Amino acid sequence: MLTIGSLGKKTGTKVQTVRYYEQIGLMPEPGRTEGGQRRYGDAEVDRLSFIRHARQLGFPLEAIRELLDLSDNPDRSCHEADSIARRQLKQVELRMDRLKALRTELKRMIHECSGGNTADCKVLEVLRNHSECLTDHDEIGA
Amino acid sequence: MLTIGSLGKKTGTKVQTVRYYEQIGLMPEPGRTEGGQRRYGDAEVDRLSFIRHARQLGFPLEAIRELLDLSDNPDRSCHEADSIARRQLKQVELRMDRLKALRTELKRMIHECSGGNTADCKVLEVLRNHSECLTDHDEIGA
DNA sequence: CCTAAATGTTCTAGTTGCTAGAGGTTCAAG
DNA sequence: CTTGAACCTCTAGCAACTAGAACATTTAGG
Numbered sequence: 153m154l155t156i157g158s159l160g161k162k163t164g165t166k167v168q169t170v171r172y173y174e175q176i177g178l179m180p181e182p183g184r185t186e187g188g189q190r191r192y193g194d195a196e197v198d199r200l201s202f203i204r205h206a207r208q209l210g211f212p213l214e215a216i217r218e219l220l221d222l223s224d225n226p227d228r229s230c231h232e233a234d235s236i237a238r239r240q241l242k243q244v245e246l247r248m249d250r251l252k253a254l255r256t257e258l259k260r261m262i263h264e265c266s267g268g269n270t271a272d273c274k275v276l277e278v279l280r281n282h283s284e285c286l287t288d289h290d291e292i293g294a
Numbered sequence: 295m296l297t298i299g300s301l302g303k304k305t306g307t308k309v310q311t312v313r314y315y316e317q318i319g320l321m322p323e324p325g326r327t328e329g330g331q332r333r334y335g336d337a338e339v340d341r342l343s344f345i346r347h348a349r350q351l352g353f354p355l356e357a358i359r360e361l362l363d364l365s366d367n368p369d370r371s372c373h374e375a376d377s378i379a380r381r382q383l384k385q386v387e388l389r390m391d392r393l394k395a396l397r398t399e400l401k402r403m404i405h406e407c408s409g410g411n412t413a414d415c416k417v418l419e420v421l422r423n424h425s426e427c428l429t430d431h432d433e434i435g436a
Numbered sequence: 437c438c439t440a441a442a443t444g445t446t447c448t449a450g451t452t453g454c455t456a457g458a459g460g461t462t463c464a465a466g
Numbered sequence: 467c468t469t470g471a472a473c474c475t476c477t478a479g480c481a482a483c484t485a486g487a488a489c490a491t492t493t494a495g496g
Contacts, residue, residue, distance in 0.1 A: 155492090157443060167444085168484060176482095187491045189444050198422070205424050210396050213482070223418045230415035234407045237417045241400040248393045251386050254352050258383040265376045273372035275379045276365045280340070282347050297463095299472060309473085310455060318453095329462045331473055355453070 153191040163200045170200065178203060178217060211240055295333040305342045312342065320345060320359060353382055 160167045173179040179200060182190045202223065206216045215236050222233045257278075264274040302309050315321040321342060324332045344365065348358045357378050364375045399420075406416040420426050 155444075166484075169482085171446095172483060185444095185491085187444085189491065201424065202421050206421050207482090209399060209421075210393075219418065219421065222415075223422070230407060230417070233415050233417045234404060237400060237404050237407075241397065241404060244393050244397050244400060248390060248397065251352075251390045251393070255383065255386050255390065257351060258379060258386060262376060262379050262383060265372060265379075273364075273375050275372070275375040276361065279344050279348050279351075279361065280365070282343065297472075308455075311453085313475095314454060327462080327473095329473085331462065349453090 153193060154197070156190045156192070159192045159197060159200065162197055163204050165200060165204055173200070173203065176213070178213060178220070209240065210244060211236070215240065295335060296339070298332045298334070301334045301339060301342065304339055305346050307342060307346055315342070315345065318355070320355065320362070351382065352386060353378075357382065 154162070156167050156170055159165070160170055170179065174181060179196065182192050182196060185191060199220070202220065203216055206219060207213075211219070218236055219233060222228055261275045261278045264278075296304070298309050298312055301307070302312055312321065316323060321338065324334050324338060326332060341362070344362065345358055348361060349355075353361070360378055361375060364370055403417045403420045
């Protein structure tokens, strides 16, 4: 039986985060000691590892909830899990495309900056004047 | 003199967002009508455009605050603006690298999924078993 | 057995960058 | 003068945690 701290260490998760997952129903309510402390077994280690791994792959918690659900029902079709993964892949590719455009623009800004004072700083000038941009970067928060 | 709505339209910003920027001190407190409504001039249009453009390039608001500060002081060295931009470029490149690793892993997961039921779904299996991963993807939230 | 340190507990609030809604006021056109 | 769009403030919500206060429990050493 593991304490919440050891569970966290085993899975690379902060204690607060484990409790957070419990709060939103991603992790089950574990057994408690007489004194009220949480104790975990192997099933919980597996489940939390699954969650963490999916997070590392960028899946949002709601997608992970679905994936866990599928994982709990081994007789259901694999198709749903596959489509969740495909959706995630699309997201990743979209974000990559955006970042590529941003990188281009940033590089150009920096490249053209020749020092001197801010009055004729290329970086600031580009920011002031959107029309100097070559690429589209319409989306915010890429 | 522009209303907050027209300012928003001109700069591609939601009204709420303009007020939010004012609240956190990125935008100055504008003049008001007798009835208490905000009115904006050209300077505000420029400033908000600057902010929005920097956001599109992924700069966090705190970096934008610094950039605006530099922009307001034309005699200061360009060096600082340049280093903020370089920092941002590094961030972008870091995120791209992470996304690249994620994409690789997701593609492999999906590629190996041959249908059937979830009991032997590759997607779920990979998530269950981190050791099946080829790439590093240690950082979360890439 | 006792004590101290480490770890656990709950609860609240903060992070980033907005966005949405309630409930009310002002403005401009007709 | 009336109507309806656009404005006002204030609060709360989003994702996915993270941090801190104030207190309880557990465990190891002496």
